[in-house]
Amino acid sequence: MIYLEFEKxxxxxxxxxxxxxxxxxxxxxxxxxxxxxxxxxxxxxxxxDLYRNLTAWQKCLVARHPDRPHCRDYIDALFTEYTPLAGDRGFADDHAVMGGLARFNDRPVMVIGHEKGNDTKTRIAHNFGMARPEGYRKAIRLMDMADRFRLPVITLVDTPGAYPGKGAEERGQSEAIARSTEKCLSIGVPLVSVVIGEGGSGGAVAFATANRVAMLEHSVYSVISPEGCASILWKDAEKMREAAEALRLTAQDLQKLGVVDRIVKEPVGGAQRAPREAIEAVGKAVETMLGELSSKKPETLIRDRRNKFLEMGSKGLAA
Structure with a gap:
């Protein structure tokens, strides 16, 4: 068992x-x-007692816990006949993004997600879940395929953010993220997303611009990490606790603001203590969200999705 600092x-x-x-x-x-x-x-x-009233910073630590189930764990447990599809047909295959055709409750779907890896070797291979441009272009290709064959799209978000390296910038990182976000908004099939750990910046939005967005109870979703925010605002990364509170990055805050639609309850002590239970809860949430969208026409799905994001934040501001 790996214990977090507040769990001593x-x-x-x-x-x-x-x-x-x-x-x-x-x-x-x-x-x-x-x-x-x-x-x-x-x-x-x-x-x-510890998990009854976690602070925003403590939730960040839980969301980053190395033993939390990752994208591959969810795919292995919830989907059958998973057939991975690789490459962006332009440059390379990005292992930080995995996706392919599968069956969810015996229904054909397209599943796409960030994979962080679960040990040193796999974390390096998957670049710690930080996608490069080819990862987002792979996601665009898979969403195009799903739209063509009328398959619902399920995305699993778990990334600190898009990879900020020199090569990624040279290959058009921001353009790839924008195109992926645009593709999310334009496909005429149900699109549901679950933040299973970290939802970092545009790297997460590129997968989570969905008809329905859910978050695990102790996951986080923010435009920037608390450390990055503290470094910019206070020139001191050690003020990450204050930054975490100010960012309103918890599932509970984001539901109040209308950014996410539902919170998926985690086992006591977080998903890392009972992975199977957490995965089953996510599966039930995805099933419910797809059920809410299954009867809607393509034009309605697109319109509702666009309106959802145009109106985002107004609920919290009005309150």
């Missing part, structure tokens, strides 16, 4: 419980079952 008290309690169980297994003859159970109850209460 919990780590001590759970660590002591594990020590007691280890002593019992060593055959020392000590009856520690009751003590271990008491510590388990104390740890459970501490966990619930």
């Amino acid at each position: 008290p919990l780590a001590e309690i759970e660590g002591k419980a594990e020590e007691l169980r280890a002593m019992a297994k060593d055959g020392s003859g000590m009856d520690v079952a009751k003590e271990a159970e008491a510590l388990d109850r104390k740890a459970d209460a501490a966990l619930r």
